[in-house]
Amino acid sequence: MFLPAELIKAKREGQELGDDAIKAFINGIAEGQVCDAQIGAFTMAVHIRGMSRAETVALTLAMRDSGRCLGWPELDGPFLDKHSTGGVGDLVSLVMAPMLAACGAYIPMISGRGLGHTGGTLDKLESIPGFDVDPPREVFAKAVQETGLAVIGQGKDLAPADGRIYAVRDVTATVDSIPLIVASILSKKLAEGLDGLVLDIKTGNGAFTPERNSARDLASELSEVSDLAGLPCRALITDMNQPLAGSAGNGLEIAEAIEFLKGGYQQPRLKEVVLAVATEMLLLGGLAKNARIAEFKLNAVLEAGLAAEHFARMVSMQGGPADLLEQPEKYLQAAPYIKPLPAPRKGYIQFMDTRAIGMCVVGLGGGRWNAEDTIDHRVGLSQFKLVGEQVDMGEPLLVIHAADEAAWNAAAEELLSAMAIGRKKDKLPAVYERLH
Numbered sequence: 105m106f107l108p109a110e111l112i113k114a115k116r117e118g119q120e121l122g123d124d125a126i127k128a129f130i131n132g133i134a135e136g137q138v139c140d141a142q143i144g145a146f147t148m149a150v151h152i153r154g155m156s157r158a159e160t161v162a163l164t165l166a167m168r169d170s171g172r173c174l175g176w177p178e179l180d181g182p183f184l185d186k187h188s189t190g191g192v193g194d195l196v197s198l199v200m201a202p203m204l205a206a207c208g209a210y211i212p213m214i215s216g217r218g219l220g221h222t223g224g225t226l227d228k229l230e231s232i233p234g235f236d237v238d239p240p241r242e243v244f245a246k247a248v249q250e251t252g253l254a255v256i257g258q259g260k261d262l263a264p265a266d267g268r269i270y271a272v273r274d275v276t277a278t279v280d281s282i283p284l285i286v287a288s289i290l291s292k293k294l295a296e297g298l299d300g301l302v303l304d305i306k307t308g309n310g311a312f313t314p315e316r317n318s319a320r321d322l323a324s325e326l327s328e329v330s331d332l333a334g335l336p337c338r339a340l341i342t343d344m345n346q347p348l349a350g351s352a353g354n355g356l357e358i359a360e361a362i363e364f365l366k367g368g369y370q371q372p373r374l375k376e377v378v379l380a381v382a383t384e385m386l387l388l389g390g391l392a393k394n395a396r397i398a399e400f401k402l403n404a405v406l407e408a409g410l411a412a413e414h415f416a417r418m419v420s421m422q423g424g425p426a427d428l429l430e431q432p433e434k435y436l437q438a439a440p441y442i443k444p445l446p447a448p449r450k451g452y453i454q455f456m457d458t459r460a461i462g463m464c465v466v467g468l469g470g471g472r473w474n475a476e477d478t479i480d481h482r483v484g485l486s487q488f489k490l491v492g493e494q495v496d497m498g499e500p501l502l503v504i505h506a507a508d509e510a511a512w513n514a515a516a517e518e519l520l521s522a523m524a525i526g527r528k529k530d531k532l533p534a535v536y537e538r539l540h
Contacts, residue, residue: 167291182389193347205252221462310458353484444500
């Protein structure tokens with residue numbers, strides 16, 4: 105008979121857990137036989153004692169197998185996805201997924217909601233009237249089959265043990281345990297039935313791993329565990345010392361993604377990260393022989409409007425308006441109070457506290473303080489001046505989109521504290537390194 109307390113005791117004492125014991129514990133979580141107190145004790149033991157590579161692989165696979173796993177026998181892949189550790193203005197998934205679908209990949213993307221100062225892809229897509237992030241299984245499958253992509257939430261039947269464990273980690277100060285992070289991320293990706301995965305690991309003051317070495321360690325652990333679990337994986341380390349896109353906020357990022365896909369303004373740093381991640385995905389999926397060919401294909405589907413077409417079909421199939429790309433202003437509501445924030449002095453943008461900027465978006469109503477909070481999809485920030493750029497006194501540092509003047513004033517005060525103007529500083533790279 106399996107006793108959860110015995111497994112917790114063994115891990116607390118630093119013993120290595122066997123595959124069968126880990127699987128029994130995770131099954132007990134999924135079936136409701138393991139209580140939250142026992143989950144909390146387990147996650148704290150793992151946080152303190154760590155896990156071997158073999159234990160982390162076993163935990164990942166057990167969490168994957170705690171629910172439904174997707175399969176795509178009727179389609180000739182490759183099935184690819186990416187995972188980002190999150191940041192501010194990170195709308196890479198919104199533009200990259202349709203680009204890859206237009207290149208011949210299938211992208212069954214399971215995304216998340218905003219967490220802390222970081223935005224969530226599902227929250228952004230819900231800016232689109234009618235868009236369903238939790239469609240019936242047959243709608244999801246049809247969207248992937250006919251458009252090459254779909255973006256949905258995790259739901260209750262994919263890696264359900266992960267949902268319970270994560271909720272407990274969030275209130276027991278064990279969110280930053282590397283084995284638990286790795287198992288949480290990869291269990292969901294493995295459940296998608298993928299042929300390849302690319303990781304976008306952020307580093308900088310707006311990332312969950314601010315130090316480059318910590319980001320590299322997380323990327324290496326994720327890549328190696330993914331490979332051992334049977335999912336080929338590559339990783340990139342990218343910058344989050346300033347917002348990635350030209351905007352931050354749910355509806356604003358959808359509008360920017362549409363403009364990007366239609367061949368309008370493409371923020372250079374955003375495009376660099378999109379092309380870098382998407383290139384690795386095409387190479388991993390065997391859809392390009394080398395990086396030069398991959399980048400050529402990606403630019404070609406953008407210029408021909410094919411990526412935009414795939415995005416439009418996906419939006420329509422998941423309940424959104426069929427003419428969103430033709431008339432985005434008809435569907436994406438503008439904030440009631442929109443006004444630029446003037447620079448208080450002349451100089452160069454020397455520093456941006458990206459986490460504080462993300463929390464400013466939350467404060468405007470574009471994120472959640474509590475799980476039950478309602479998001480205001482209209483609000484956010486746009487037209488950022490970035491590190492290394494010159495500004496004159498009175499010139500806009502950015503534009504604040506607020507619900508009212510009081511909210512604008514509060515955001516303005518926070519943003520002036522989050523941005524330093526001084527002597528000239530070199531512009532920051534968007535991509536630091538690739539790990540294979």
